[in-house]
Amino acid sequence: MELTPFVVSGLMLCFLWSGFIRSGLGFGGLVLTLPFALMVVDSPLDIMPLAVVHAFVVGISTVFLRFRNVDWMQLLKMIKVMAIPVLFGLFGLITIPETWLLLLVFGVVLMYSVNYIRPFIQLKVGGWSNTLVLMLGGYLSGLALIGSPLIVAVAGHRIERHRLRDSLLALWVVLSPPKLVILFYSGVDLHLDWQWWLLPVNLLGHLLGMKFHDHLLRLRTEAFYRWLGAVLMLVVLVGIYRVLTR
Helix, strand or coil, X not given: CCCCHHHHHHHHHHHHHHHHHHHHHCCCCCCCCHHHHCCCCCCHHHCHHHHHHHHHHHHHHHHHHCHHHCCHHHHHHHHHHHHHHHHHHHHHHHHCCHXXXXXXXXXXXXXXXXXXXXXXXXXXXXXXXXXXXXXXXXXXXXXXCCCHHHHHHHHHHHCCXXXXXXXXXXXXXXXXXXXXXXXXXXXXXXXXXXXXXXXXXXXXXXXXXXXXXXXXXXXXXXXXXXXXHHHHHHHHHHHHHHHHCC
């Protein structure tokens, strides 16, 4: 893919936003970025390796700097439930035709956007529904790193609020390496030569998100999510139109 000024500036903005959202809200670094990034590049496989490396670097730094603030017991319980679905998602990433993968990604994000505008998914504490949601979140994370809203819906009931963000960031230390290995052995270009200019931008966004974390949590009102959902829906609909009219 040719790195035109439009592509470079677009990716830098997307990954600045990704880092900011991931540390600011504690989840959604890619799911709230991917629709915008797909306005700049044509394939999610151009974005996945970049995002996985970023998530791994941030996860490792979180483990080293805030080890005691990670709820390892709950994290291990969640990983046991998610492990097999994540592997199925990884298999789907390399076998599903690109057009169908794009439509699936846009479809899932469209569902999230509708739920942000008018919530219709209600999750009860405990029970089999939590297990199913975690499994689906694991599959979508393995497929395209878009399962975090489902994972956080369950984790939010199990992990104390002040430990939730660090625990979710630490989760990527486990989920990222298998995904990178699968992508590499499938012949996907990891674009490691892009990281010298994208990783610093993503880390800058991460630091900004850390700084404004408490303020962003106060902004997480119904009005905020309706606004976010409306913007996501608009971008997703444009993305679906582009895919269908190729």
